[in-house]
Structures are given as C-alpha cells and as structure tokens.
Amino acid sequence: MNGTLTTALAAGLGTGLALIVAIGAQNAFVLRQGILREHVAAVVAICALSDVVLIGLGIAGVGGVVRLWPAALTVVAILGSAFLLTYAALAARRALNPSAMPMSENATTRGRRAVAATCLALTWLNPHVYLDTVLMLGSVGNGFGDLRWWFAAGAALGSLLWFTALGYGARLLSGLFTRRRSWRILDGLIAVIMATLGIGMLTNALR
Structure with a gap:
C-alpha cells in the first residue's frame, strides 16, 4: 500500500x-441501546451500513443533487424534528x-x-446527515x-469502528445503571438532547 493511498485512507x-x-x-440512541444490551448488533449494523450508503452517494456525486433541491432537506428537517420531539x-x-425505567419489573423489552x-x-430523517456525510464527505x-474510493473506505471504516465501540463499549456502564437514578439522569439528558x-x-427549516 503506497503512501498516497494510505494518506487517502487515513484522511477518510x-x-x-x-x-x-x-x-x-x-x-x-446507540449508547442507550448498548447500556440496555438490547438489539445492539442490529443497531450498529443499521448505523454503519447507512453511513456506507451515504458516503458512497457523496463520493458518487449525489451531493450536487442535495444542493439543487434544498426544499427536500426542508421536508426532511420538519419530519425529523417531529420525530425527535x-x-x-x-x-x-x-x-x-x-x-x-428499563430496570423496572413493569418495563417491557422493545x-x-x-x-x-x-x-x-x-x-x-436527519438533514445534517445529507449535508455532512453526503455533501461534505463527498x-x-x-x-x-x-x-476517492479509498477515502470512502476509510470513512466507512471509521463509522464501523465508532458505532461498534459505542454500542458494545456502553455495556461497561451497565453496573452504574443498576440504579434507577442513573436511568432517570440518562433519559433526562437524552430528552434534552433530542x-x-x-x-x-x-x-432552521422554517427560516
């Protein structure tokens, strides 16, 4: 593997x-599922594979379409906002x-x-994924x-490594989340973030 190719891979x-x-x-969301140890493999796979598709679209030049159809991003933003809220x-x-709470006897597994x-x-439903992953990375x-495809491979590898580490590494925190107070704080933070x-x-969509 020559230096130039390695540079493209590392840059990606x-x-x-x-x-x-x-x-x-x-x-x-990935963090919470990892702590719960609930369908982690499926969540990691969806996030990583989605990024692979989006990165591929960006490298293939679809970012130009994103620039030409800003109204489409507005629709995505409105739908995404409703979902997040x-x-x-x-x-x-x-x-x-x-x-x-997940630790409650009355809680059910999704x-x-x-x-x-x-x-x-x-x-x-996140418009930033199209701006960042498709347009910027592209x-x-x-x-x-x-x-450019070696750059894309590096970016895809980064996505796989991150979501795998986040999803499966989150279980290291599971001991902390045997307490109801910990879950209430986490879900409170997630509510604020979302x-x-x-x-x-x-x-931004309505401006």
Whole structure:
C-alpha cells in the first residue's frame, strides 16, 4: 500500500470520525441501546451500513443533487424534528416516571423491528446527515481524485469502528445503571438532547 493511498485512507478515517463522534440523537440512541444490551448488533449494523450508503452517494456525486433541491432537506428537517420531539417526550416520560425505567419489573423489552425503525428514523430523517456525510464527505473525498474510493473506505471504516465501540463499549456502564437514578439522569439528558436538536432543526427549516 503506497503512501498516497494510505494518506487517502487515513484522511477518510479521520474525517469520518470527526463528523460522527459528536454527541447527537443517533449516538445517544446507540449508547442507550448498548447500556440496555438490547438489539445492539442490529443497531450498529443499521448505523454503519447507512453511513456506507451515504458516503458512497457523496463520493458518487449525489451531493450536487442535495444542493439543487434544498426544499427536500426542508421536508426532511420538519419530519425529523417531529420525530425527535416525540422521542424527547418519551424520554422525558421515562425520566419522570420510575415505573417506565428499563430496570423496572413493569418495563417491557422493545422488539427488534421497533428498535430498527427508530434507528432508521434517527439516521435518515436527519438533514445534517445529507449535508455532512453526503455533501461534505463527498466534496472532501472527491478531492482525492482516483483515490476517492479509498477515502470512502476509510470513512466507512471509521463509522464501523465508532458505532461498534459505542454500542458494545456502553455495556461497561451497565453496573452504574443498576440504579434507577442513573436511568432517570440518562433519559433526562437524552430528552434534552433530542428536544434541543428537534427545535433547532425545525427553526432552521422554517427560516
């Protein structure tokens, strides 16, 4: 593997990680599922494979379409905002209602389909994923010319490594979350994150 190819791969890895590591709705969801140890493999797979598709679209030049159809992003933003605000309300309900805590005898485990649907919505109803992953990563990657697909491979690898580490590493915190208070704090933080992102997304969409 020559130096130039390695540079493209490393640049993709670094750029991809820089864009996905920041705390957001998707990462908060993966973290919670990891602590719960509930359908972690499915969640990690959905997040990583979605990024692979989005990165591929960006490298293939679909970012130009994103620029040409800003109205489409507005629709996505409105739908995504509604979903995030709904999720925030549910998280707030869990935080305020101890009987809804995962450790409670009255709590029920969510099915794989419900978890997968939530993960897909958090991923694909986020307009920033099209701006950051498709447009930004695509633009940077295409700057590498013939090596752009190696850049894409590095970015995809970064996504896989991050979501795997977050999803499966979160179980290290499971001991802390044997206490109801810990779950209430986590769900309270998730509610704040989701609500803040949802309101911000809706505000930007309606400008």
